[in-house]
Amino acid sequence: MSTPDFAALTVGQVVAERTVHFDRGNLVRYAGASGDFNPIHYRDDVAASVGLPGVLAHGMLTMGVAVQPVVDWVGDAGRIFDYQVRFTRPVVVDPQQGADLVIAAKVGAIDEQAQTARIDLDVRFEGDTVLGKAQVQVRFAD
Amino acid sequence: MPVNPELPGRTLPPAPAYLVGREKVREFARAVLAEHPLHHDVEAAQAAGYADVVAPPTFAVVVQESALAQLLAEPDAGIDFSRVVHGDQRFRFSRAIVAGDLLTAQLTVVSVKSLGGHSMVTADTVVTDAQGEHVVTATSTLVVRGDDE
Numbered sequence: 693m694s695t696p697d698f699a700a701l702t703v704g705q706v707v708a709e710r711t712v713h714f715d716r717g718n719l720v721r722y723a724g725a726s727g728d729f730n731p732i733h734y735r736d737d738v739a740a741s742v743g744l745p746g747v748l749a750h751g752m753l754t755m756g757v758a759v760q761p762v763v764d765w766v767g768d769a770g771r772i773f774d775y776q777v778r779f780t781r782p783v784v785v786d787p788q789q790g791a792d793l794v795i796a797a798k799v800g801a802i803d804e805q806a807q808t809a810r811i812d813l814d815v816r817f818e819g820d821t822v823l824g825k826a827q828v829q830v831r832f833a834d
Numbered sequence: 835m836p837v838n839p840e841l842p843g844r845t846l847p848p849a850p851a852y853l854v855g856r857e858k859v860r861e862f863a864r865a866v867l868a869e870h871p872l873h874h875d876v877e878a879a880q881a882a883g884y885a886d887v888v889a890p891p892t893f894a895v896v897v898q899e900s901a902l903a904q905l906l907a908e909p910d911a912g913i914d915f916s917r918v919v920h921g922d923q924r925f926r927f928s929r930a931i932v933a934g935d936l937l938t939a940q941l942t943v944v945s946v947k948s949l950g951g952h953s954m955v956t957a958d959t960v961v962t963d964a965q966g967e968h969v970v971t972a973t974s975t976l977v978v979r980g981d982d983e
Binding site (some may be wrong): 698712718719724725726727730742751752755756757759762763764767768769770772773774775776777778779824825834 | 860861862864865866867868869870871872882884888890891893894895896899902916919920922923924925926927928929930973
């Protein structure tokens with residue numbers, strides 16, 4: 693597994709793109725794996741009772757999935773030393789149709805001295821961004 | 835009950851130690867659609883210099899969770915969990931979490947702010963390994979919706 697060539701990176705360059713499909717099964721799987729059993733992530737009646745438009749994906753599921761194209765591009769999750777997001781819009785997962793997340797990762801900033809790059813994530817559901825200030829800091833030096 | 839404005843600066847006792855299991859890493863990786871071999875294949879992880887399979891970056895939230903639960907359970911915190919929405923999340927790593935790590939999480943409240951009837955509670959959870967070395971700091975902002983929402 694080779695690390696991308698740091699010297700060849702340019703600000704604005706798209707390094708990874710991916711569309712990910714979620715269904716309710718993904719939410720149940722994430723609930724079990726993470727221990728977050730808030731029923732708004734699997735029960736329509738509970739989601740409706742607190743005024744939500746439907747069952748929502750866990751924000752942390754969206755955050756967790758959104759970084760994977762960067763992990764695959766860089767080839768080693770251990771090179772990610774900082775990852776932050778703001779949860780700006782919920783992802784409603786329809787019981788039949790599920791939901792599609794459209795992820796694009798591009799170079800936001802390059803630090804030549806430290807041999808690091810900030811990768812900015814654009815994550816959309818139905819055309820709207822769902823994560824704000826979604827930034828992944830990647831270390832290239834060994 | 836509003837969020838206690840005296841919370842900032844409070845550090846809770848360390849949460850019980852968390853032993854990172856190999857199958858838990860694989861299970862979490864499947865759940866976040868992390869297919870990279872370092873998350874699943876021990877030989878690949880060891881060839882890359884790790885002791886065992888590598889947890890996806892957001893796995894740190896599982897370790898943070900017990901510390902956040904302690905905060906919510908503080909009798910004077912005034913944080914009504916049914917009104918809590920996750921505002922933002924950040925992880926700052928010294929190294930990746932790997933299977934076999936024995937991790938301890940300790941939370942400190944950074945700030946409590948009011949914004950348009952809501953309260954924003956920001957907390958740092960510092961995660962250290964069995965040697966006491968820093969692994970990751972997980973920072974969460976919880977938005978506690980006001981009564982009129």
